[in-house]
Amino acid sequence: MSRIGKQPIVLPAGVTVTVGKDNVVSVKGPKGTLTETIDRDMIVEVKDGEIIVSRPTEQIRHRAMHGLYRSLLSNVVKGVTEGYTKQMELVGVGFKAANAGNTLDLALGYSHNIIFEIPKELSVATITEKGKNPIITLQGSDKQLIGQVCAKLRSLRKPEPYKGKGVKFAGEVLRRKAGKAAGK
Numbered sequence: 001m002s003r004i005g006k007q008p009i010v011l012p013a014g015v016t017v018t019v020g021k022d023n024v025v026s027v028k029g030p031k032g033t034l035t036e037t038i039d040r041d042m043i044v045e046v047k048d049g050e051i052i053v054s055r056p057t058e059q060i061r062h063r064a065m066h067g068l069y070r071s072l073l074s075n076v077v078k079g080v081t082e083g084y085t086k087q088m089e090l091v092g093v094g095f096k097a098a099n100a101g102n103t104l105d106l107a108l109g110y111s112h113n114i115i116f117e118i119p120k121e122l123s124v125a126t127i128t129e130k131g132k133n134p135i136i137t138l139q140g141s142d143k144q145l146i147g148q149v150c151a152k153l154r155s156l157r158k159p160e161p162y163k164g165k166g167v168k169f170a171g172e173v174l175r176r177k178a179g180k181a182a183g184k
Contacts, residue, residue, distance in 0.1 A: 005066030029080030
């Protein structure tokens with residue numbers, strides 16, 4: 001039995017769950033509504049304020065999906081109640097970030113600024129303090145969407161291993177390489 005898959009998901013107050021046809025689970029909470037499509041073989045039940053995910057057989061495919069779909073549903077429930085926040089840090093001389101609504105204006109050392117459009121489901125804020133690296137904060141209820149947008153932002157200028165310049169997650173520890181040896 002899957003250790004993660006067999007744990008029930010406790011529903012906080014104010015959260016309603018409906019399981020539609022084709023195993024489309026819709027979760028509604030204070031921060032919005034999210035839907036997750038579950039594999040047709042998985043069994044999703046809502047009982048006594050809990051979501052229970054079970055599998056029909058002990059096939060390898062069913063065992064592999066059991067914990068996955070339980071985790072995805074847990075992320076959806078947490079998203080509509082608490083939400084998710086990710087912070088990105090711009091490390092480099094002259095790197096800047098500014099936002100107007102959901103449009104990010106990034107100066108990442110290229111010959112031109114990069115204008116990046118954030119999806120309307122997320123909110124973005126930028127913090128620029130003197131002597132510190134600019135920080136971009138993304139908030140929203142969809143964990144997958146936040147992760148996807150963060151990955152796209154990071155791909156604009158990945159952190160390099162010598163000086164650590166680039167776009168990285170706040171608190172991320174980078175593996176650094178030694179530079180050229182000086183002298184003979």
